[in-house]
Amino acid sequence: MIVLAAVGVLAVLLGGYAILAVTLGGSVPRGTSVGGVDVSGLSRDQAGQRLRDRLVPRADESFRVSVRGKTYSLKPAEAGLGLDVPATVDAVYVPRSLNPVEVSKALRGGGEVAPVLTVDHTKLFAAVGRLAKEVRKNGSPGGITFAGGTAKAADPVVGYRLDIAAASGRIEQEFLRTNAPIELPVAEQKPKVDQAEVRRAMREFATPAMSGPVRVRVNGKSFEVTPAEVGAALTMVPDGAGRLTPRLDAAAFERAVADRLKIVQIEPKDASVRMFAGRPAVVPSTQGQTVPPASLARAVLAALPKSGAERVATVRTKPADAKFTTKAAQDLGVKQVVGEFTTYYPHAAYRNTNIGQAGRLIDNRLIKPGETFSLNGILGERTEANGFAKGFVIVGGRLREELGGGVSQVATTTYNAAFFAGMEDVEHRPHAFYIDRYPVGREATVYWGYLDLKWRNNTPYGVLVQAVNKQSSPGTKGSITVRLWSTKYWTVKGQTSARHNFREPKVIFDEKKGCVPQDGVRGFDVDVVRKLYRGSTLEKTETDHVRYSPEDRVTCGPAPTPTPTPTPKPKPNSKPPAAGN
Incomplete structure (x- = not known):
């Protein structure tokens, strides 16, 4: 009898448990909310719909974070954050089950449940990294300055930076769980020198x-x-x-x-x-x-x-x-002439001044192995203070007066001395049109600011520049000789082609002030070849194609008035010509 009674009691209890499990299951437990959204007593589908209606919109809106009391906004999409609705419903829903764990969960109630998120950690770290750059404050150690002879103390400043890993974890933990700004952790950078x-x-x-x-x-x-x-x-x-x-x-x-x-x-x-x-x-x-x-x-x-x-x-x-x-x-081996050239110039006071001054400035210039000679670098700007006078220069194919006219005579002479010494041609520019006192094709002009004569000492020996100027006088030409002293390293052979591709000058009448008359010279092309030998071995062949523009014939004054051609008078009884078709 006792056994039968115990069995009956157990059956009643089991039946009651089953009824309780069926009654409580199949819905979200009482008192359950997700991110402040109440989902108590809802079915799975109802809970999912309520989350989509009320929580998903929040998951798409910008959320706030706080760093040391200052608030910033982040966009969930840019931070790789989203709400996983199905997984969140799974976290709160209790199915009908005899499982004691599920029954116990239903009896206790759900409480506030954390939403289940989708997180792209790469995007999250990148967004927090951008914020870190914005909020970072560099500290500075204490120090002392002495500007103007006065000691002045600089107080230390505490810096801070956002802890990117910890801040990302805090956002992932708090997103959609609070409407308040999410406080992000920072790391202080204490100054090395204190007050x-x-x-x-x-x-x-x-x-x-x-x-x-x-x-x-x-x-x-x-x-x-x-x-x-x-x-x-x-x-x-x-x-x-x-x-x-x-x-x-x-x-x-x-x-x-x-x-x-x-x-x-x-x-x-x-x-x-x-x-x-x-x-x-x-x-x-x-x-x-x-x-x-x-x-x-x-x-x-x-x-x-x-x-x-x-x-x-x-x-x-x-x-x-x-x-x-x-x-x-002494080891530079400056002992013999390795390149020498002389040019002559007609008498003009400005040529004596400018050529003489340029010669004095380059005289005794030592160019060590690997160094570059620059005529502009040595002469400087051609000014009266630098010892130069006004003379004729070529600008745009026309002669005009400027300070330093005639210096190209020194440029041409130096260029030829370097040419036959085998120096490396770094920069040189022939005149716009040919000047017959210079060797055809082998000449150089300079202009302060953009045209220079440069050559590099490409030997293991030093090169000393010697310049000797003999001034002109009325009826007597002057001359400038440039010698390069060193130890012979190169044997140089030069050749110049015949002139070709001739071009005729134009005739120009110029009434403007400062006009300088020009006789006019044909333009032409010419090729200059330089061969450099070491002993009997040809090391290098260089070809320089030179194109001379015509020197226009310039007359300073108005163009002559053309003589009108008289109209022939018709002969008596003559008939007008017939019109053409």
């Missing part, structure tokens, strides 16, 4: 350092350095422990006091190669006695924290060798 260290450095070094001048003593002589001159080269640099340490830039400080160092030291002199008695000779270098920049900086730095008469920096000079020594000059 206490800045105050200490100001007190112990910076303020005393700028308190007055420092007297520098060198071998019994002395000069003063002002706080402004020291401050321009002085900095305070943090060490590994964040302690500010003074540093005086030796090179910058040497430049600041260079005028006074000249008085207390003897600069070394480089060797040179110059013409003496018609031949090149080496002028030996001389040793100097100079103040080492590093020693000067250390001595001044040590005097800066001191006061009054103790602010003295004592240093001694040391022997200093020249950068270009006597042996280096």
Whole structure:
């Protein structure tokens, strides 16, 4: 009987459990919400529809994030975020089941359930990375400046940056779960030098350092350095422990006091190669006695924290060798003429002035192996202050007066000397039209600003330029000779073709002020070939095609009035001609 009664009780309990499971299952438990959207008691389909109606629109709208109290907006699509409705419904829905876990879930109620998201982590990290660039604030360590000879403290600034990985995780965790801005974590960047260290450095070094001048003593002589001159080269640099340490830039400080160092030291002199008695000779270098920049900086730095008469920096000079020594000059092998050319020019006072000045400026110029000779670089702009006078130049195929007219005579002469010495032609330009006192095809013009004569020393020896000018006089031509002295390296053979492709000049009448008459010369083409040998071996062949424009015939004045052709009178009894068809 007892057994039968127990079985009956169990059957009743099981039946009641089954009824409870069936009654509670097949819907969302009571009290369930997702992202603030109530889905209690809804079927699977009803819950899905409510989420699509109420939560999906929010998942498409911009959401807010907060960084250190400032709010920013992000777009879910750009951040790779979306709502997975089916998965979210699965998370809240309880099916009809005898499973105790499901029954227990239905009895407890759902509460607030986190929405299930679709997340493209690449897009999310990229969006947070863009935000990180926007919100980042760079910190700065404390420091001290000395501009104008005054010590000034710079307070340290704490910086911060967005922690991209942690911020992305926070967004993924909080998206659609709150309407408030999502607070994103940042990492602070504390300055290496704190405020206490800045105050200490100001007190112990910076303020005393700028308190007055420092007297520098060198071998019994002395000069003063002002706080402004020291401050321009002085900095305070943090060490590994964040302690500010003074540093005086030796090179910058040497430049600041260079005028006074000249008085207390003897600069070394480089060797040179110059013409003496018609031949090149080496002028030996001389040793100097100079103040080492590093020693000067250390001595001044040590005097800066001191006061009054103790602010003295004592240093001694040391022997200093020249950068270009006597042996280096001798090793250049400047001993024989390797290229020489002479051109002649008709008398004109401006030619004597300008050709003479250009010759003086290039004379004794030493071009070391690999260096480039630049005529414009040596002469500079042709101005009266630079020793040049007004003369005729060719611009746009026409003659006109400008400062430096005639300098192309030196350019042509130098070009030919370099041509036969085998120097590398870097830049040269023939005249617009042919001038008969120059070798056809082998000539060069220069113009400040855009036309230059350049050649490179392509030998292992030095090249010394010698220029000898013989001035013209009324009825006597002048001449300019350029010689290049070195050690013979190239054997050069040149050849010029016959003139061809002739072009006739135009006739121009010009009434404008400043007109210069021209006789007119035919234009033509010519080819110049240069062959460079090392011994008997041909190393290189160069061809320069030169095209000369015609020199137009220019008459300064109005064009002549053409003489009208008289109209013949008709003969008596003559008939007019018949009209043509």
